[in-house]
Amino acid sequence: MAEVGKVPASDMELADSSETKAADDVAATDKVEVTPVTVTITDTVVESSKSTDCKELQQLVPHTVASLSEVDVASPTSEKAPKISESSTPIKSLKNADFRVTVTTRKMVTLIVATTSDPASINPAAALLAMPGWIAGPILPPDIKSFSNKQTRVIQHDRSIVKEDDLDLRWEEATGEVIDEVIFLSRHTAVSNRPALTVHPIGVLHLKDGESPPQGGKPGWAALPNPRIGPWFRLLKKMAEAHGLVPEFEITLEATHHGPITNKPTMFLEIGSTEEYWKRDDAAQVMALLMWEGLGLGGGEAVGNWNSETGKRKVLLGIGGGHYAPRHMDIVLKDDIWVGHLLSGYSLPMEDPTQTKTTPVENYIGGNWRQSIKAAFEATKAAFPGGEILAHLDHKSFKGWQKKAITEFLAEESINVGKPNDFT
Structure with a gap:
């Protein structure tokens, strides 16, 4: 203030x-x-x-x-x-x-969160802290260590990365600094076990009140998506290629999912998908370099600072598709594309009107899909002040009745729809 x-x-x-x-x-x-x-x-x-x-x-x-x-x-x-x-x-x-x-001023800082219980989290943090300029910082109650370098803070705790809520507010209360963004480091798991480096926003938008989120967060909640997600995803892909991790590792976005609860723009950086790859030093080093260069800690210009006054203002809000958002990702790979929330099919629960046991209300499709879309849009809009939010639909992932219901709802909410060429 x-x-x-x-x-x-x-x-x-x-x-x-x-x-x-x-x-x-x-x-x-x-x-x-x-x-x-x-x-x-x-x-x-x-x-x-x-x-x-x-x-x-x-x-x-x-x-x-x-x-x-x-x-x-x-x-x-x-x-x-x-x-x-x-x-x-x-x-x-x-x-x-x-x-x-x-x-009277208060510093704005970036908060990076790692947990010692996860090698895919603590190893990239350790690689980053091995770079020049870091000093020990205050202890965040009860026992969370911190380190400082310019406008960046790294904290390390020993609990689940998705369950330690409100770390941004807790840091502000303890230090008087203002958190500008939060970056979490974590492992990634997948049924395929394929090695991967991923970036994604967080939230559990589709759950109903009273339901218990299996991986943190709270029902109906969407964190503000970190504006760096798109630019850092493209930078990560270039770095991984330069360091020989591609094609062994897949570089991909993930759809919005899990917690913990945060109040500032947030993203997860993950290494997957088995213990062998969680411990890979070369993957940890690339993630550390992504943060080092992306935040401008090495003296260069930071990557992904949002400014609606300069450059392109269009922001993609992904709706539909699988967990790895392939059709949305095709657009995001283009330069100067900003990314908000990415809602996969499982975050858009829709009740098939032909399968309902009760008499269906005409033109009404049940399920929490409206809540998901609205929460995702509002959080994305708040994260990109002055931006033009465009919903991008993965049309092939929807049945006809689903696509009709979603497009009508978007029109009712005055949410504009963008085709791939609208983002160029």
């Missing part, structure tokens, strides 16, 4: 407000003398604490100044408006202000 304190507001404009008698007799565009005020701006994060003038502040936190300049903050309860203390004079504009401010 950033605080703008004791502003000499001689050139500020008062906003119309029933709570401010001084504004009752003054037009909003009239300049008046007012007493110094304190404005608290929430959800603003910058990189350093300093006193600065207005122009410097605008360069330091331009979104903050823009919000104060362009949003009428006369109503302290407005969702978009910065919160103003009860004793403060509401401000409509800071454009003509001449003042100095003090910005």
Whole structure:
């Protein structure tokens, strides 16, 4: 949270407000003398604490100044408006202000989570920590070790990777830092036992209230998908090829599944699919390099930072298909494609109207598929502010009645559908 304190507001404009008698007799565009005020701006994060003038502040936190300049903050309860203390004079504009401010900052950091109980988790973490620049960090209660390097934090616990909930919030509470994203390292299992390196978002969107998720999370929940999923998947494929892991290892996306519960953009990086491959040092090293380069820890530019103001803004929301999302993956392999949630067929439970024992309601398809789609869309939209979310359907995976029901629901929810060429 950033605080703008004791502003000499001689050139500020008062906003119309029933709570401010001084504004009752003054037009909003009239300049008046007012007493110094304190404005608290929430959800603003910058990189350093300093006193600065207005122009410097605008360069330091331009979104903050823009919000104060362009949003009428006369109503302290407005969702978009910065919160103003009860004793403060509401401000409509800071454009003509001449003042100095003090910005109180909280660092934004990436949280990488590993567990010592899983070689496919702790080995990539150990390989990353063997690279330059790491120092020991605080202990996260009760006994979780941490390490720090620039804006990245690695924590190690000894429990199930899918069951340790709210680690992002727990880190924030313990350290005062703000978690920007969470990256989990884990093993991957598959019936085929084929070696694989995978990337995927998490959530258990299709479960009903009261059902117990077998691998963490909570019914109906979808984590915010980490915007790096698409760019890192493409980077992982290039790295794996360069280090000779392909074709032995399959490099693939996975559909959204399992926990743990998180509150910030999240993704899993996994090594599969048997103990022999979970322990492979070359696979662990590639995953470590992915994080090292992807987060810019080696001095290069980080990969996969979302910015709706530059570059392509289209985000794929995958609907249908198998667990490894082959038709969605064909699109994601193209440069500049962003990825949100990927819903496989098992996350879209639909009741066949011809098989229901009760009299079916006309045109109504039962099951939790609507809940899954809506939760996936809302989480993806929140993870990509300003993005254009396009649902991409694996048409061949649906029966006619299923495809009809889904496309009609998407239209009802104003969720746009994209064909492969729409993402180029």
